[in-house]
Amino acid sequence: MGFTYRNERLFAEELDCEAIAEEYGTPCYVYSRAAMEAALAQYHQALKGCEYLVCYAVKANSNIAVLDTLARCGAGFDIVSVGELERVLAAGGDPGKVVFSGVVKRPDEMRRALQVGIRCFNVESAAELEVLQSVAAELNVRAPVSVRVNPDVDAGTHPYISTGLRENKFGVATDAAMALLRRATTMENIHITGLDCHIGSQLVDMSPLLDALQQLLLMVDALQAEGIHIRHLDLGGGIGVRYRDEEPPAVADYIAAVREALGDRDLGLVFEPGRSIVANAGVLLTRVHYLKETDAHSFALVDAAMNDFIRPALYQAWVDIQATSPNDAEPRLWNIVGPVCETGDFLGKDRELALASGTLLAIHGAGAYGFVMSSNYNTRPRAAEVMIDGNKPYLIRERETIGDLLRGEHRLPQ
Ligand SMILES: Cc1ncc(COP(=O)(O)O)c(C=O)c1O
Numbered sequence: 001m002g003f004t005y006r007n008e009r010l011f012a013e014e015l016d017c018e019a020i021a022e023e024y025g026t027p028c029y030v031y032s033r034a035a036m037e038a039a040l041a042q043y044h045q046a047l048k049g050c051e052y053l054v055c056y057a058v059k060a061n062s063n064i065a066v067l068d069t070l071a072r073c074g075a076g077f078d079i080v081s082v083g084e085l086e087r088v089l090a091a092g093g094d095p096g097k098v099v100f101s102g103v104v105k106r107p108d109e110m111r112r113a114l115q116v117g118i119r120c121f122n123v124e125s126a127a128e129l130e131v132l133q134s135v136a137a138e139l140n141v142r143a144p145v146s147v148r149v150n151p152d153v154d155a156g157t158h159p160y161i162s163t164g165l166r167e168n169k170f171g172v173a174t175d176a177a178m179a180l181l182r183r184a185t186t187m188e189n190i191h192i193t194g195l196d197c198h199i200g201s202q203l204v205d206m207s208p209l210l211d212a213l214q215q216l217l218l219m220v221d222a223l224q225a226e227g228i229h230i231r232h233l234d235l236g237g238g239i240g241v242r243y244r245d246e247e248p249p250a251v252a253d254y255i256a257a258v259r260e261a262l263g264d265r266d267l268g269l270v271f272e273p274g275r276s277i278v279a280n281a282g283v284l285l286t287r288v289h290y291l292k293e294t295d296a297h298s299f300a301l302v303d304a305a306m307n308d309f310i311r312p313a314l315y316q317a318w319v320d321i322q323a324t325s326p327n328d329a330e331p332r333l334w335n336i337v338g339p340v341c342e343t344g345d346f347l348g349k350d351r352e353l354a355l356a357s358g359t360l361l362a363i364h365g366a367g368a369y370g371f372v373m374s375s376n377y378n379t380r381p382r383a384a385e386v387m388i389d390g391n392k393p394y395l396i397r398e399r400e401t402i403g404d405l406l407r408g409e410h411r412l413p414q
């Protein structure tokens with residue numbers, strides 16, 4: 001399922017990646033529908049018998065065909081902007097299964113979310129709660145609210161994607177969150193439904209997640225004693241994937257541990273997975289244009305760059321890069337670099353590969369935080385996106401044109 005090598009040729013489900021690149025050009029993101037469905041199914045399977053919602057984190061890959069695929073399999077959505085909300089609606093997603101995270105929700109974004117009837121606002125500060133109260137009052141509705149708790153635990157991941165430490169901008173520290181919840185119960189247009197937390201991404205150890213959960217459970221019990229009933233816990237996303245040799249917890253094991261920790265409390269569960277649903281359901285195809293030897297390195301110059309896939313440049317993330325078919329060249333160590341005018345523009349360093357001009361490469365694990373983080377730097381049109389379903393390819397986003405990039409810009413009057 002997903003991406004497999006058959007006789008050393010890479011297939012996306014039933015299609016040869018060389019044929020996909022031939023048809024759609026490079027660079028090109030290719031996704032496997034079956035792989036994302038299977039990843040979501042692991043959550044559903046592990047949560048059987050619970051009251052739960054799996055709210056896929058739209059930011060990981062927000063193409064509307066991806067959202068549509070997951071919505072049809074019962075997913076709700078975690079959004080962080082009104083733009084992501086409009087994507088969910090355009091994809092046919094149910095607004096009643098949407099949770100809204102993020103530290104800056106503008107009043108217009110709150111208004112739209114209230115009008116379409118989202119499931120819950122994951123509030124991240126006292127100031128935000130006050131604004132939400134007034135927007136909900138204007139519309140004469142009650143806003144369903146969860147407070148995002150910052151449990152001050154070290155998720156043990158890259159500092160840029162750690163979100164549950166006291167020094168991070170996210171959430172509200174436990175004591176302050178208790179005070180905020182008490183205040184919320186006095187607000188006419190706020191209805192407290194849950195507590196949430198999200199401590200970071202690409203987590204390979206589940207103990208920080210379970211430590212955070214213990215803190216939420218202490219809060220639930222203390223609030224219950226005060227007569228404030230919490231109906232659901234939203235434990236965010238964060239489960240890592242294997243890019244190289246990481247050993248992230250299996251979704252089933254993590255959820256079993258969560259269920260055990262809940263004991264007999266009457267709590268619904270929400271999860272917000274992003275990466276673990278889509279990362280390994282996507283590759284980025286790129287072609288080698290030139291080979292260049294210097295005293296220091298052998299460079300393979302490819303047509304994808306940091307503007308297409310920024311994770312290596314931004315986080316020094318290691319992603320697997322392989323040729324999509326065999327060739328006769330002698331394998332040696334290559335630095336795989338793109339056309340962007342930055343020394344930091346690399347996709348991989350010191351990779352042992354057999355390369356020739358024209359070789360097609362697949363950057364694996366590119367389904368999450370890939371296309372969504374791409375930009376037009378160096379006036380480079382963003383790549384096409386293709387979804388494979390069995391033996392059928394669907395163009396789910398056209399490659400941008402230079403015209404797309406210039407649209408909306410204006411010269412000064414003479
Ligand atoms: C609030 C929130 N929920 C969910 C996610 C998804 O995380 P991941 O892709 O690591 O599962 C993120 C991103 O880290 C997030 O900020």
Ligand SMILES: N[C@@H](CCCC[NH3+])C(=O)O
Pocket residue numbers: 059161201202311315368369
């Ligand atoms: N963009 C990050 C993950 C960010 C998670 C956002 N909360 C990555 O590529 O690893």
